[in-house]
Amino acid sequence: MNITSDIRYIGVNDHTVDLFEGQYTVPNGMSYNSYVILDDKIAVMDTVDASFTHEWLDNLQNVLGTRLPDYLIVQHMEPDHSANVLNFAKAYPHATIVSSAKAFAMMQNFFGTDFADRRIVVGEGDTLSLGTHVLTFVTAPMVHWPEVIVTYDSTDKVLFSADGFGKFGALDVEEDWACEARRYYIGIVGKYGAQVQALLKKAAGLDIAIICPLHGPVLTENLGYYLNLYHTWSSYQPEEEGIVIAYTSVYGNTKKAVLQLAEKLKANGCPKVVVNDLARCDMAEAVEDAFRYSKLVLATTTYNAGIFPFMRDFIEHLTERNFSNRTVAFIENGSWAPLAAKVMKGMLEDCKNLTFVEPTVKLLSALNAESSEQLHTLADELCRDYLAQQDATANKNDLTALFNIGYGLYVVTSNDGKKDNGLIVNTVTQVTNTPNRLAVTINKENYSHHIIKQTGIMNINCLTTDAPFKVFEAFGFVSGRNVDKFADCEPLRSDNGLVFLPRYINSFMSLKVEQYVDLDTHGMFICSVTEARVISNQETMTYAYYHANVKPKPETEGKKGYVCKICGYVYEGDPLPEDFICPLCKHGAADFEPIQ
Numbered sequence: 001m002n003i004t005s006d007i008r009y010i011g012v013n014d015h016t017v018d019l020f021e022g023q024y025t026v027p028n029g030m031s032y033n034s035y036v037i038l039d040d041k042i043a044v045m046d047t048v049d050a051s052f053t054h055e056w057l058d059n060l061q062n063v064l065g066t067r068l069p070d071y072l073i074v075q076h077m078e079p080d081h082s083a084n085v086l087n088f089a090k091a092y093p094h095a096t097i098v099s100s101a102k103a104f105a106m107m108q109n110f111f112g113t114d115f116a117d118r119r120i121v122v123g124e125g126d127t128l129s130l131g132t133h134v135l136t137f138v139t140a141p142m143v144h145w146p147e148v149i150v151t152y153d154s155t156d157k158v159l160f161s162a163d164g165f166g167k168f169g170a171l172d173v174e175e176d177w178a179c180e181a182r183r184y185y186i187g188i189v190g191k192y193g194a195q196v197q198a199l200l201k202k203a204a205g206l207d208i209a210i211i212c213p214l215h216g217p218v219l220t221e222n223l224g225y226y227l228n229l230y231h232t233w234s235s236y237q238p239e240e241e242g243i244v245i246a247y248t249s250v251y252g253n254t255k256k257a258v259l260q261l262a263e264k265l266k267a268n269g270c271p272k273v274v275v276n277d278l279a280r281c282d283m284a285e286a287v288e289d290a291f292r293y294s295k296l297v298l299a300t301t302t303y304n305a306g307i308f309p310f311m312r313d314f315i316e317h318l319t320e321r322n323f324s325n326r327t328v329a330f331i332e333n334g335s336w337a338p339l340a341a342k343v344m345k346g347m348l349e350d351c352k353n354l355t356f357v358e359p360t361v362k363l364l365s366a367l368n369a370e371s372s373e374q375l376h377t378l379a380d381e382l383c384r385d386y387l388a389q390q391d392a393t394a395n396k397n398d399l400t401a402l403f404n405i406g407y408g409l410y411v412v413t414s415n416d417g418k419k420d421n422g423l424i425v426n427t428v429t430q431v432t433n434t435p436n437r438l439a440v441t442i443n444k445e446n447y448s449h450h451i452i453k454q455t456g457i458m459n460i461n462c463l464t465t466d467a468p469f470k471v472f473e474a475f476g477f478v479s480g481r482n483v484d485k486f487a488d489c490e491p492l493r494s495d496n497g498l499v500f501l502p503r504y505i506n507s508f509m510s511l512k513v514e515q516y517v518d519l520d521t522h523g524m525f526i527c528s529v530t531e532a533r534v535i536s537n538q539e540t541m542t543y544a545y546y547h548a549n550v551k552p553k554p555e556t557e558g559k560k561g562y563v564c565k566i567c568g569y570v571y572e573g574d575p576l577p578e579d580f581i582c583p584l585c586k587h588g589a590a591d592f593e594p595i596q
Contacts, residue, residue, distance in 0.1 A: 003210060003218055004156040006133065008036045010044075010059035012052040013170035020168060024187055024284050028180075029170035032056075032080055033214045035160065036063050037153065040131025041070040043098075045151065045160050046214060047084035056084060057091060068092060071120075071128070073135070074099040075162040076148050077106040081214050086111045089118075096120055098128065100139065102147035122149065138202050140164070142195040144188055150199070157209035163189065164199065165226055166215030178229065181216065183288045185233050190291070190321035196234035200227065205583050228488070236324045236352075237468050238294035241502060242272030243382060246286055247299035247331070248279055248308040253366040254333045258299050260367070261331070261375055268383035269390050278310040287317045290326075294503070295382060299331035299361075302340045311340075315347045324352040325466060329378055333363040353466060355538070357381050385535045389492050389502065394533050396495065401507035401532040404462040405430055405438070408540045411461040411475050412440065413499045414451040420491060420499045421480035423448045424472055426543050428460055431526065438511060441524045447481040449523055456513040458525070459498045464538035467504035469550055477567060477584065495531050507534045562592040570595070 332340035511527035
């Protein structure tokens with residue numbers, strides 16, 4: 001397979017493996033990817049699993065023809081990629097091994113040699129010229145081993161991403177990328193979200209056209225989709241709205257309660273309900289679901305003064321992978337001393353940003369009138385936001401939404417007649433209550449100001465403290481004149497036809513402009529309230545909370561240069577070019593300040 005005119009694929013497909021890493025079922029096998037860059041000098045990118053030594057060497061020889069390789073670049077020392085380093089070294093004794101210092105220490109352990117007489121040790125920012133192609137090495141420690149490097153070819157704009165962006169499944173099988181990539185990521189890399197975030201930040205400064213991972217297909221189109229998924233997964237944010245019910249049941253009574261709850265949730269408008277019997281399902285799939293969706297219900301029996309073993313195993317998988325930023329509810333069953341909810345909640349106590357929903361449903365052996373009522377109440381609580389989002393069940397005149405206005409942060413949505421738009425503001429104020437009037441002040445340079453001046457309507461979405469930084473990136477760092485900010489989602493709409501956000505808000509209000517006040521650089525819109533809905537009881541995000549807890553702290557220690565005041569991007573060097581544009585938030589040099 002030709003990746004580009006100079007880069008060839010020489011990997012293999014494995015349909016003999018049944019368990020990857022001894023624990024993950026792979027019904028469609030695995031691919032072990034390796035690549036060759038043909039230039040004045042020839043570089044081989046990684047090897048393959050020990051079971052495919054001769055097939056890989058044949059593939060390599062077929063690409064080389066009469067030429068010999070100059071370098072073997074070892075990005076990752078896990079044996080499914082490095083098993084043939086020694087075989088390569090014996091077959092091509094004049095080739096140089098290129099890798100990180102930690103990788104060479106591992107080679108000593110694996111092969112009894114660290115190739116001291118024929119190696120190049122590389123680290124962050126080091127380069128290797130092959131002629132036309134120049135390779136830049138980027139360290140990626142704990143993604144997901146400590147020695148990992150990734151490699152960027154600036155000539156063909158290719159990122160060789162090691163295990164990043166990989167997936168289960170051989171390349172000769174057609175299947176959905178996201179499903180098996182999600183299970184792969186959460187199972188194998190999920191613990192190391194902070195390290196993945198650091199690598200994504202480095203990648204944001206690169207012009208990438210192709211991603212070549214060590215497992216799964218080469219990615220050549222719609223790279224933003226894959227990068228956004230990795231950003232979501234590594235920041236531990238829900239990928240989709242929905243409720244997962246994970247349960248164990250001994251004699252079927254807990255299962256009956258779970259199935260009843262599932263039906264109530266569907267009836268209440270929950271967009272997706274997933275039920276997993278932990279004793280029978282693929283545990284990795286159940287863990288994947290818990291990280292994919294926004295809410296989780298744990299239902300199990302009290303067992304040996306604790307909880308049923310499959311539930312304990314499941315929760316340990318979650319906590320090991322930094323489960324966070326979710327809504328969690330409990331169903332417990334016990335014939336004489338129910339303790340399951342207390343034990344489960346205790347196991348989750350170190351998880352960050354979990355919202356626990358009441359009531360806990362308590363079964364005394366089986367459902368009765370009291371526990372059935374608890375089940376009904378729990379379903380309503382879990383679906384409070386879904387009920388408020390649906391026209392048929394929403395209270396559209398809930399003026400308690402006004403209580404969520406403070407010195408907070410809001411997304412103002414509008415529509416220019418062709419597409420929806422949104423921007424971040426922190427200037428929303430209630431000015432009168434008889435009648436209810438709000439003042440919204442917007443900078444005239446914002447495209448939203450232009451739209452609202454023309455249309456006379458807008459929606460104010462009150463952001464909550466669980467809103468991640470990506471919300472501020474989407475609505476605060478780019479202009480709606482040039483970017484469709486809602487291109488990748490299915491928006492919800494209020495009665496005025498405008499979008500309101502499906503997540504990360506506790507309320508929204510639809511406004512009609514009654515008066516406009518010109519404030520030189522800004523315009524103030526005095527508005528009446530035409531619709532108001534309370535979506536949840538989550539706390540409103542204040543400006544201070546955003547700066548203290550959400551906005552990333554710039555990594556400036558030991559660096560000289562300038563830092564973006566908007567997003568924290570660090571430019572190393574002096575002086576800062578006057579025409580410099582931040583690669584993250586797209587703001588200009590005026591919004592940078594010297595690193596102190």
